[in-house]
Amino acid sequence: MNRAPTFDESWHRVENRRVRLRPGVEIFPQRFRGQRWYVVRDALGNRFFRIRPPAYRFICEMERSATVGEAWDRTLDNAAEEAPGQGEIVQLLSQLHQSGLLRSDIEGDVATVFAAQQKEHRRQVTGQWANLLFIRIPLINPDRFLQRTLPLVSWLISRAGFVIWLALLAFGAKAIVENWAEFRAETGGLLGADNLPWLYAAIIVIKGLHEFGHGYFCRKYGGEVPQMGIMLLLFNPLPFVDASSSWAFREKGKRALVAAAGMIVEVFLASVAAIVWANSGEGLVHSVAYNVVITASVGTLIFNLNPLLRFDGYHILSDLLEVPNLQGRATRTALYMVEKYFFRLPNSTNPADTKTETFWLVFYFVAAFIYRILLLVGILLLVSHWFFVIGMLLAIGFAFMWLVMPVVKAVKYLWSSPRLEARRGRAVGLTLALFITIFGVIAFVPMPNHFRAAGVVRADPFAHVFAGTAGKVSEIIVASGTMVEAGQPLLRLTNFELDREIELASLSLQVAQMQQREALEFDPVRHLSLEGYLTATRARLAKFTAEKEALVVVAPAAGRWIAPEMISVVGATLQRGTELGVVQGEGSHYLAAEVRQADVARLFGGNVKGTGVKIRGQEQHTLAVSDLQAIPADRDPASQDPRKRGRGGIQGMDPRRGSPSSEPFFEVRAFLVPQSECYLVHGQQAVARLDLPWEPLLTQWVRSLRQLFQRNYRV
Template sequence: MNRPPTFDESWHRVEDRRVCLRPGVEIFPQRFRGMRWYVVQDSLGNRFFRIRPPAYRFICELERSGTVGGAWERSLKNSPEEAPGQGEVVQLLSQLHQSGLLRSDLGGDVTALFEAQQKEQRRQVTAQWANLFFLRIPLINPDRFLQRTLPAVGWLISKLGLVIWLLLLVLGVKAVAENWQQFRAESGGLLGAANLPWLYAAIIVIKGLHEYGHGYFCRKFGGEVPQMGIMLLLFNPLPYVDASSSWAFREKSKRALVGAAGMIVEILLASVAAIVWANTREGIEHAIAYNVIIIASVGTLLFNLNPLLRFDGYHILSDLLEVPNLQSRASRTALYLLEKYVFRVPNTANPAETRVETFWLTFYFVASFIYRILLLVGILLLVSGWFFIIGILLAIGFFVLWLVVPVFKAIKYLLTSPRLEGRRHVAAAICLGLVMVLGAAISLVPMPSHFRANGVIRSDPFARVYAGSAGDLVEMLVPSGTVVVEGQPLVRMVSFDLDQEIKLLQLDLRRLETLKRDALETDPVRHLSLQEYQQALVVRQQKLADQKASLLVRAPVAGRWISPELGTVVGATLQRGTELGVVQGEEKFYMAAVVRQAEVARLFGGNIQKTGVKVRGQEAKTLAVSDLQAIPADHPGENGRQNSNQPQAQGVAGMDAGRQAMSSEPFFEVRAFLVPDSTCMLVHGQQGIARLDLPWEPLLSQWLRSLRQLFQRNYRV
């Protein structure tokens, strides 16, 4: 890392000034990553700043020397290798002055201090409202309450408390593990309308105790908790406390414990709730306990422990790595790389200590930025799915915060940053060129385009075999797994009731013949009515004959007969429509996927260049496709027509087009017929994914189409 220059052109402005730290500012040492640092604490504003030992020694010299120049010369004389350069001194004094921590020989110190405090307050308010979706509203000072109640709960922050915490954790995990199936089953009603009030109440109470956990741990180790209030997390009110005084703790273990205190409390609550849940039946207590388990365990692990968000996990990681202000330091490192390697700004200082630290700070900056974008987009889609108007307002807010504001800051940086002196025009030209190149790349340069669709592998032919009539299963004529031909008998059933009804019908027909002969000579009108009645009996006889024939169930198509469970129910009575098994082919397969009409028009407009299908579990092999077909989803299709025309005597219901659900928007079933491959085993019902390569087109066109489809699918816009 290059050392900044010793001399600075702005030195004459401060050289003869008499300055020192104002009363109330304290400095104490800390060790970060094996090196000594000093923390400057502003007790009045509850703010903390970290400085290096050379800067600390210079501040000490300010107390002894008459002027800034004299203090710098003494520092240079005492430690010529480590003494700060004039530019570093100017920057240090500027930061301390802007923060209202210096007292100088200039008139109006009190006025300047008051103005500095007002400026800091305005900066905090502006920062809060700029971060509208994470707005903090301070309400009370809980420090006195925490002091008074600490003796009652402080004993838990000890080795005994750790033993109790671990014991409850083990019991809680055991309770959930022993009732895991029930635990999973109850998750289906978590977001139900009846449970939402209890869920929200659990969130408020748990997060309140979470924040008090931070406060008590901080107070236990000697820190102050000057502020508690409400944080509007995406307009959802949640409590928060200011435990930033823990930054002054010398032991990083204590700082990390304060950061983890909220999660420690939540895990404790989740453990107790798990024990209560496992020992109660359905009711309010049971439901509340389940809500507490979910919020205090899953929510804690996904959000509070995640270091990519500025919650507890972030501060714990910062303390363990001994890198204060991790996010801002990562941002400064990314800015350093931009200035050094893109703008070619000379004498830029790297905030990182080593190349390895430069790499992982840059990685953290990129990862946290991408994760926050994905999280916000996910929240936006979730909220807009429930409340469309609120979703639109959130989208506008995200657009302003994540596009308009950063662009404004970037323009301000290019126009006013003193670090770009001498390179400002070059930096502006480079930025403009990058924007133009990026815009041209995404809007003009064709890029690979493809369409993916999830589907199900089906054999062709395939038919389900049903009992055509109620009866007793007496014999499986063909064992399961046998290859059969179309029309081959599979199962034989008998029905005593059906046989008796057929016999009674035959007797009725004989009696009717006798009545007809007698009426032919004596009563011609009655003869005509008996003749009509006879025709109805004949129709009934034919229907019963068909039902009897269906008791001998035949294969509707050629293929392999599969019915592994049917042999266990031989002798049992089966109702009409009971599924007996399936017959499926083994030589021809296709993947069926449901696709919207708009996509079908684009796919089948002569644009498909290549199609491949991957089967779940065998992703290493891509199967070729011999043919593609699109069938309206509410249309029975060829197979449906064929199966529905099979005689009911065969006991085949096929795909029963009459029972298919009609979609509210036009969908198509796309069938991709697969080319057989001996290295890939295909079974009816497997999951697969098809990829259709389309003509190349610019990324902007692809993104706009995806966005339009998203709005059409979710919001009917």
């Protein structure tokens, strides 16, 4: 760990002050990674702070000394090597004072202490409302209820309870695995209008039991649970309890168990619900059990177990790694890196103990920041898709919190932070230079620009083969897998009813011709009337004759005849239009990919500088393309009829949704240049990367944002 500098420019502000801890503040020892720490507890406000032994010894000396300076001198006399520096003492006193835990000679009365407490309370309330997605509203004190009912559930928080939990988990997992196909199929109706009330009810009940799990585990190990209320998570009311007293537990295992208690309860509920679901038929019980399984398992894995959010997984990771206040320490470590290596502050202290810990704390800070941004953007897109006005209001609020407020805090830090007194000019200058440089690079420096389009490899030619008329499969002329020429017979059907129809039509034609010749001599008027009947009879005969010719199915194009299932339908009767197989070429393949109308203009007009295609499963090869073209796609669902497709192009539907496309799109076709190492098969999935002229990142981002609004909100 880096040794903190002894002296600090702000020391004169506190050196001659008389400071004491406020009555009601308690201190408990703890051990982290073999080192002793101390937990400072504010019993009145139920808040906890962790400090190191040097800070604890200084607080003890402060209680016996007349001034802060005298307390520091005593600390130096007792343990000069471990004594905190002046900067650390200034920071410690500032944090304790802002939290209303100190009384000093400049305060002197209860009113001032009360004002500090009110200020801290307002700060907490402001912080709650500033975080619009996670607003907490305390309602009751459940501690007495938990104490009275603890004997009823205490036996579950034991080794016997753990064995029961494991057994239920095993049986629940077994039930899901054995019925996986059915379980997966039911996800389609999860967000249906009929199921949403049950899903929401399951969430409310499960989260309530989740919070009671935290409370009972905390009470089991001697902690207090002073608050219970409602948390507006994404504006949805969910219960919460305050089990922060577990932070004072000496054993990290107990602290981790309290943090994991909610997830333990949810996994228990999910296991029981899975067993009920697997052993119940269609009905209300079956549906409710399914909702419980999904809510108590997926929600736990995505949110509660994720350590990048300050939920249960975060506290578990913090306790298991023995890193108190992981997020705050990561933030201070990132700030230390800026101060040490960017501002070159001589008095900067590293909160981490080793270089490895410094790396991982900075990595955690960056990963958590990026994840929160992505999560909030995803939530905004989801909400605004259904409720545009609410989504826009949330976007404004988040822009203020994540853009305006950080800038305001950064300016305040640069302008007034005591830590920068000796380097303020350098810090401000470097920050401005960095901001201008980053903005200049983003706004003016051309960067690589490319466009990706997912698609499907198609053989050229590729033609579906259909039964032109109904009939019984009597002979397979060409076996599946054989190369054929255009017009070559593939299989033969027979239709005895069609033969009878042809015979009847032929006889009808002969009779009509005889009647017309007879009428020519004796009844000219009737002769003329029979002309129309003869025409209809000839057309009917021609139709039946054409259908008989269609009983011999021929190849529509040259290629390989693929019909692996035909051998199993010999002797079966097929209806007209039944797909029999395909004929696909092997010498030429092209990629058929879909591009929205808003994007297609970027690909043409000489803008494409290079194109490469990667085949899924053969990503080590990049195929070149030729003859790049865009074809407007039809939005008529009828074009999905295979008989109306072109040479393999998808016409008319957005395949990702399986429904008619809500906006025009183009089918981009690019013929692939074959490679001997890359094997091409019709139907393979592929991705094309089309390199475009370089543009500044700001231009690319603005275009993407504009297209997002046009596509999702039609603005």
